[in-house]
Amino acid sequence: MRKGSTVRWLLFLIGLGCLPLTVFLIDIQPRVTSKNLEKLVSLGINLSAATMTVGLILGGVLLWINRRRRKALKRYPWSSWPVNYIGTGRYEWVQLLDQNRQPVSTLILSTWPKDIGKLVNHNTSEIWFAGDPMRYGVISRPGGGDLRYAYRSSSRTPPQLTFRTNDPSDQPDRSTPPPPEYQLTRERGQISMKPVGDSHEQSKRHGGKDDNRYPSPRMLRRVLALIIDWMIHVGCGVGAAIAVSPEFSPEAAARHDWQHLGVNPVVAVGFFLAASAIDRIIIQSIFHTTIGKALFGLVVIRPQDGKYPSFGRLLAVWLFDVYLPLAILGNGAGPDRIGDYFLPAVRRRDVLRGSAT
Known part of the structure; x- marks a missing residue:
């Protein structure tokens, strides 16, 4: 688990440190007199x-x-699983048996292209797995070794033509694949096989419009909370940009002369992102709500289980929201389960009522 942790933290901290550096350079740029400088x-x-x-x-x-x-x-504890390996050269999957x-279930491995086939390959018949087979987990070789993150993916499915097993007699019939009748279910710390239909109500997305576990009306509240949060973030960005801009001209603002306003829009965007991150990541990880929602x-709750999201989950959601406009404009790729990055907002009293029952 410690492998590569220094690089991950160093990369994130360098990116975080470049935020004030970018704002500082943008601030001093209008005051530079030398062309070379x-x-x-x-x-x-x-x-x-x-x-x-x-x-x-x-x-x-x-x-x-x-x-x-x-x-x-x-x-989750480590457990031994027989597997089938499926690889395409760019992606690889393990099918838990x-x-x-x-x-x-079939899980796709989070693997860099250069590491494809190094941890598991077509000769692998058994792995160690710690996690929920129907969602995500960590795999390793029997006896321990390198780790890989594995998860269910609805958009990337393994091709049937590259399916291989160690024993030809174990090849399944791919013409009419039967739907799964059972799935592993975790209850009170125990994992057991149960029919798929019995867990439908429990696997239902928390916080949806038709979720009767959170009966209080909240549509208007969420819209108003979103508007207030945006006003706070934009106000912090514009106000901070004006405060650090000595050339700000109130007369130009009164005349709506934006070209001679004296405020760098990039500085305002930087402070807007900083205010948004503080409100949506730091404050929300402590109090489970933003200023507008409060x-x-x-x-906010996690859609899969109704629990409060962690700091890492809030950070991932915020980064996704920053990346989303760029992905839409540039036709970029998005995550496999995009619904996990839209956290539902519910009434706090409904959450407290549910935890009490």
Whole structure:
């Protein structure tokens, strides 16, 4: 688990440190008189902004994945599973099998391209697994060794033509694959096989519109809370940008002359992101609510189990929201389970009522 932790934290902290550096360079750029120095400051702004973006996004994602690994190892014990290996050259999967060598679930491995086939391959018949087979977990070789994060993916499914097993007699019939009749269910610390239909109500997404576990009306509250949070974040960004801009012209603002306003919009965006991160990550990880949600008695919960999200989960959601506009404009790829990055907001009294019962 300690392998690569220094690199992950260093990458994230460098990206975080480049945020005030970018704001500082943007602030001093208008006051630079030398052309050569102005070019140097402009180059520094571009490099610092690029390093900040890469460091925060990549470092944050790597830290979040490592946190999921630790959570899986703390919550679940190691258990031995027979497996089938499925690989395409770019992605690899392990199919967990029960005692009768019937498929239980198929998990995709979070593996760098250069490490494909190193931990498990077509010669692997058994692995160690710690986690929930129907969601995510950590795999390793029998006896311990390197670790891989594995998870269920709805968008990336293994191709049937590359399916291989060690024993040809174990090849399943792929013409009409039967739907799974049983799945592993964890109750009171015990994992058991139960019919799929029995756990439908428990696997229902928490906080949805039709979820009667949170009966209080909250649609209007969520809209108003979102508006207030945005007003606070934008106000902090604009106010801080005006405070650090000595050339700010109130007369230009009164005339709506934005070209001579004297405020760098990049500085305002930087302070806006900082205010958003403080409110949505730090404050929300402590009090489970933002300033706007707190005014209307709302808290955020995890959709899969109704519990409060952790700091790592809130960080991942915030980074996803920052990345989402860029992905839409650039037609970039998104996560496999995009619903996990939209945390539902419910009334706090409904959460307290549910925990009491």
